Amino acid sequence: MVKLKDIADVAGVSIGTVSKALSNSHEISIKVTKKIHKIAREMGYIANSQARSLKTNRSYNIGVVYIDKSKAGLKHEYFSTMLSSIQETLRIKGYDFTFISNLVGTTKHTLLSHARYRRCDGVIIATADYDDPEIHQLMASDMKVVTIDHDFPNRTAIMSDNNIGLGKIVDYIYKLGHTKIAFIHGEMTQVTKDRLESFKTACQRLNIDIPQAYIKQADYHLPKQSGIATRELLSLDEKPTCIIYPDDYSFMGGMTEIEKHGLSIPNDISVVGYDGIYLSRILRPTLTTYVQNSEEIGKQAALKLINHIENPKEFISERITITGKLQKGHTVKDIKNTF
Known part of the structure; x- marks a missing residue:
């Protein structure tokens, strides 16, 4: 040895x-x-991790909660990039990575009991139902926890700039002449609430009137639901000229429905996605979307948790916002001189 x-x-x-x-x-x-x-x-x-653990009273193992309602698993590019970044940052710092679940084989756990069973020094919640009692149990415990895209009292949260991202999208669409803007949003998480508030605030600032019929819900990463919402929007007497989708992958359902109606993008209708996954860059026309920096989100979540573990007396809860950027593709038509 x-x-x-x-x-x-x-x-x-x-x-x-x-x-x-x-x-x-x-x-x-x-x-x-x-x-x-x-x-x-x-x-x-x-x-010798055992010797290191005895010396520091730490396991050097971090638990990650990843509960994806859409069951896309690691095929979800936004989260796979984030999780890879978490894992790589932990590796560099000498920590291991364990997924935490409430069911292992046939054995039922709570998220907290599984984290303790795995002797986790701390937990990162990448995605979950934050109303779940098991999440609240975890947050109420003495386990060190960092959340992503959700605030809890006295816990550090790493946030994407959902509260301004939709505003940047609306500003861009408006400059190209669009005022009939529909928004298909995801299920009512804090992320959705922030995006919806950003959307409405931007529209009010620009004096854009948005009928209630222009706002639809479709769960994230489920193209079929976004397709149904698109069908409903296209059946309106006063159709929107631009549709914003909950995420780039969900847009695929909308694109299919638009094609079924014999319409083309962007000549007949404009569209915008969200996330900035690789797919958005290879589609033709290139999708206009808002790119979230999922790699930096994962990195900061890991670094902040490690700092909390290694310097507990210096811990101060933080809300850290990671800025994204608008990807100006070719799916929004300039209609300012048309109407």
């Missing part, structure tokens, strides 16, 4: 320097840290 002394001999440094470098201590320069990590990998060094 490779020991710290073996690595120290090859690197020409002390055992203490090797130990600190492998723990990514700020006391060791980046250059030396990278050198020691490289030597350790080449020598096949594996840290």
Whole structure:
């Protein structure tokens, strides 16, 4: 078995320097840290996690709650990118990654009991039903928790800029002459509430009147529901000139329905997505959408939880907003000189 002394001999440094470098201590320069990590990998060094746990009273294992109502699993690009970022950030910092569930095999757990069973130092909630009693039990416990896109008292939350993203979309659409704007939103989560408020605030600011019939609900990542909502919008006597979808993947259902009506995008009707997944860039025409920085969201969630674990006395709950950007594709027609 490779020991710290073996690595120290090859690197020409002390055992203490090797130990600190492998723990990514700020006391060791980046250059030396990278050198020691490289030597350790080449020598096949594996840290003695049991000894480290005894010394620090930590397991170096982080639980992640990912409960996806649409059952898209890791095929959901927004969340798969976020989870990959969480996992990579934890790996770099020396932590493992475990999905937390309330059912393992045939054994029933609560989310909290499973996190404790796995000896998690903390938990990141990537997505879940935040009204679930098990989530509230977890949040009321002494477990260190960071949430994504949902606020809880005295907990750090990493938020996408849902409260302004729809406003940027509406501003862009309006500049191209659209005032008949429909919005298909997801189920009533905090994310949806923020987006809906952003949408309504922007419309009021621009003196755009939005009939109630222009606002529809369709669950996130379920194209069939967005297709049905699109059909209802296209059946109105006063049809919208632009439809905003809950996410890029759900737009596929809307696109199918638009094609069934013999309409083309954007000549007959304009559309906008949300998330900025890879699909939005390869569609033709390129989808106009709002790109969420899911990689940075995942990274910050992991870093903030690790900081809470390693520096508990310095903990102050935060609400950190990660900014996205508008992707101006080719699915919104400029009609300002047409009507």
